[in-house]
């Protein structure tokens with residue numbers, strides 16, 4: 409089946425047809441949503457099944473892929489995971505990052521912001537084919553949500569994201585004809601923040617900075633759920649979770665809502681303070697005016713919708729593939745307690761997630 413998947417993706421690339429291939433965390437299946445023509449659909453389709461790829465600034469250039477075909481390929485992760493290539497990453501962008509950090513810390517100390525996520529990108533040459541890199545990605549990160557997106561007018565993106573933005577499933581019977589009805593849904597999301605390099609022991613002692621920045625994300629999600637009319641909101645205890653060679657703090661949050669609330673709920677959640685900051689509008693303004701580059705689809709989201717079933721993920725640990733180049737995007741949450749060099753090192757550690765696949 410593995411061979412069939414790559415043959416099919418190769419065919420779509422050769423035909424220049426839009427697709428999203430997604431293997432959800434821990435799944436043994438890659439789902440491919442493909443469109444039969446090259447149209448760039450920019451609004452929510454009146455279709456039962458589709459894929460979405462959204463920018464960080466989600467009011468711009470959304471991409472919807474109409475599911476003319478949805479194919480599922482069984483994917484058993486290779487018993488011998490690919491060898492991890494460790495190479496030295498040049499220190500490009502350090503000066504610019506530290507300058508950005510200084511500007512942010514001024515705002516944080518004045519309490520104009522309580523948290524802001526600062527990011528950057530770095531370019532690398534690639535030799536292998538895009539599909540070889542995708543196969544390596546799926547085998548290296550079986551517990552991440554691995555994806556490959558292509559649209560002839562938008563380009564190629566690939567990633568292994570640990571972060572769920574929203575899962576919503578019908579908790580009752582669903583009929584495909586009743587898309588416009590308010591079908592009750594079980595909704596779940598996660599608050600993921602705080603980063604450390606995994607040292608192999610499961611009892612990492614987290615500092616106050618990490619605990620606080622993750623709590624801010626949890627509180628934000630719960631308040632957005634409440635405002636959006638979701639009910640029965642429940643949260644799990646905070647846990648440490650592995651993402652490749654990194655670890656994060658994570659809380660699951662669940663609630664009940666309905667299909668007619670989904671778009672609203674998505675807008676209420678995205679962008680969470682795991683990728684933007686708090687207060688949200690001020691952080692967004694700071695990022696857009698000071699990062700000095702366009703995040704594009706990084707820290708946006710990707711997803712697959714099929715009837716009442718919605719799966720959306722935050723576009724993190726990702727790269728854009730342009731000709732023989734990979735542009736890797738990375739960032740991290742900064743608060744008044746942050747240390748500039750440690751935050752910069754964190755972006756370097758996050759770069760490795762994609763870099764070791766090249």
Ligand SMILES: C=C(O[C@H]1C=CC=C(C(=O)O)[C@@H]1O)C(=O)O
Pocket residue numbers: 525571600601602603656681682683724725737738739740741742758
């Ligand atoms: C913004 C990123 O990560 C987010 C998700 C987990 C932990 C994060 C952190 O510790 O700052 C970030 O909020 C990224 O990987 O580019």
